[in-house]
Amino acid sequence: MAEKYDVIVVGAGNGGLMAAASSARMGKKTLLIERHNLAGGAATSFIRGRFEFEVALHELCEYGHADNPRAVRKMYDWLGANVKMQELPDTYRYIIYGKDGFDVKMPAGRENFINAMEKYVPGTSEKMEKLFDLCEQSMNALAEIADGKDKKEVIKKYPAFIEYATKSWDDVLNKLKLPKKAQQILGAYWCYIDIPTDEFEFPYFATMLATYVENDAYIPQRRSHDMSTALAQVIYDNGGDVWLSTTVEKILVENGQAVGVQIKGEKVFAKEVICGITPHAVYGNMMDQKCIPEYALKYANSHKLGTSAFLVYLGLNKSCRELGINDYSVFIASTGDTRKQYENCKTMDKNDFMIMNCLNTVIPNASPKGTSVCYITKLVDDGVWDNVKPKDYEKLKVKIAKNAIDEYEQATGIKISDSIEEIAIAAPPTFARYMGTPDGEIYGYHCAPWDQIIGRSMDLKNVVNPLPHLYFCGGHGFMCDGYNVSYTTGLTAAKIAVSDINNMGADHE
Structure with missing residues (x-):
């Protein structure tokens, strides 16, 4: 085998695909290696009966309109990756059915969003305007830093960014004196990164909220697998290779530096190696311990694994219109307190936070005529499934799925249980098998207060x-998790690797 590449990328998830596509686009001989028979990782789909289900993507932020492109659209445009995207009309519907509950529908667009909040929580408009001003400063500051702008100049331009860099989302909202109900309505997106708002650093949550509200969210018209296929095609179009159904056994290290990978006992050499998989897997299974820097081991071991998930995929034999489903995203829980929601995700019996998505509300032909495709997502933390015995596994999956369907029906008044034609259930062990992550975690390392996007970026x-x-x-990179940030980490890794090759020149041959 003994082939030689400029860059080898291990793992064809979102980060790995972007790293390989970017490296190839920058003119480097690139190889992407993936153990599955399809590229994409969680960005893929599967078929049951006559339904095609989206595996994981709820909505994509940082895409933006054609006349105001954001980071992800800019990456795709630069690469020449062609994916048809569908803009979502609203941000979310949020139902809290417990004490002091509410049922709100929040539209896209800053003015519309603020007006809706004023309707649900009178007297908040002025405070919401101030909040969005702060959110925009964080969003723009992080975007300019990602574009390589001088950090000192960015801080001068956006003073609120640094002022609130170490404050939590709750800290800032309390300082603005936003009422509790408004704070709870604003907290819905905590689940996309699995950080309760009393820990979620303000710049990160602010950027996420402003991006979703002001730049709208998008989903691919042909599922997220279309995004993965488009990125793989960029690699081919730029002279790169993609090896599927191929497992990397070892990262080769010589004289304290990576020089390639080993596959079935054969060596494939490269000037640079980029891993789109968890450092735990690399350090634990793919490298000799003596080759791993002490700092790298300490850094990896200082992290808590992120959340896993429980998903129920539903193929319904009625259209969303017949069923009365009008919302793409519905967040549902018994409490609006994100700390309690987060803690409940660590239990089997109290975990009632869920998200219901219905693709047909925005893509009518997402399933055969007269049918609809929905999926329920519940977060699962702290190895709750570790003690589940094999004999109880199937029964427990069915029980939790049934409870989730019942919860949706009771919260919305929409009956779906008698229209189920196909159902598939994915629990943490499912994600552990498919993604190869410890405990089936799907969000990378948990972002502790000391270790969120600001802290990671500084190191x-x-x-x-x-x-x-x-x-x-x-x-598991420097920006926590999410489709858009995984793409950004892939592009960043590729840029650093290509720069290293260019700077080393002939000495690096």
């Missing part, structure tokens, strides 16, 4: 590049 070199010519990207 960018060691997080992305812990060993000479070895890089990491994806959900």
Whole structure:
């Protein structure tokens, strides 16, 4: 085998695909290696009966309109990746059915969003305007830093960004004196990163909220697998290779630096190696311990694994209109307190937070005529499934799925249980098998208060590049998790690796 590449990327998830596509686009001989028979990781789909189900993507932020492109659209345009995207008309519907509950529908657009909040919580408009001003400063500051702008100049331009850099979302909302109900309505997106709002650093949550509200969210018209296929095609179009159904056994290290990978006992060499998989898997299974820098091991071991998930995929034999489903995203729980929601995700019996998505509300032909495709997502934390015995596994899955369907029906008054034609259930062990992550975690490392996007970015070199010519990207990278940030980490890793090759020149041959 003994082939030689400029860049080898291990793992074809979102981060790995973007890293490989970017490296190839920048003219480097690139190889992407994936153990599955399809590229994409969680960005894929599967078929049951006559229904095609989206595996994981709820909505994509940081895409933006054609006349105001955001980071992800800019990446796709630069790569020449062609994906048809569908803009979502609203942000979310949020139903809290417990004490002091509410049922609100929040539209897209800053003015519309603020007006809706004023309707649900009178007297909040002025405070919401101030909040969005702060959110925009964080959003723009992080975007300019990602574009390589001088950090000192960015801080001067957006003073609120640094002022609130170490404050939690709750801290700032309390300072603005926003009422409790308004704070709870605003907290819905905590689940996309699995950080309760009393820990969620303000710039990160602010950027996420402003991006979804002001730049709208999008989903691919042909499922997220279309995004993965488009990125793989970029690699081919730029002279790169993609090896599917191929498992990397070992990262090769010589003289303290990465030099390639081993596959079935054969060596494939490269100037740079980028890993789009968890450092735990790399350090634990793919490298000799003596080759791993002490700092890198300490950094990896200092992290708590992120959340896993429980998903129920539903193929319904009625259209969403017949069923009365009008909302793409509905968040449902018994309490609006995100700390309680987060803690409840660590239990089997109290975990009632869920998200229901219905693709047909925005893509009418997402399933055969007269049918609809929905899926329920519940977060699962702290290895709750570790003690489930094999003999109880199927029965428990069915029980939780039934409870989730019942909860949706009771919260919305919409009956779906008698229209189920196909059902598939994915529990944490499902994600552990498919994604190869410990405990089936799907969000990378948990973002503790000391270790969110600001902290990780300040230590960018060691997080992305812990060993000479070895890089990491994806959900375990320097920007926590999410489709858009995984893409950003992949592009960043590729840029650093390509720069290293260009700077080393002939000495790196």
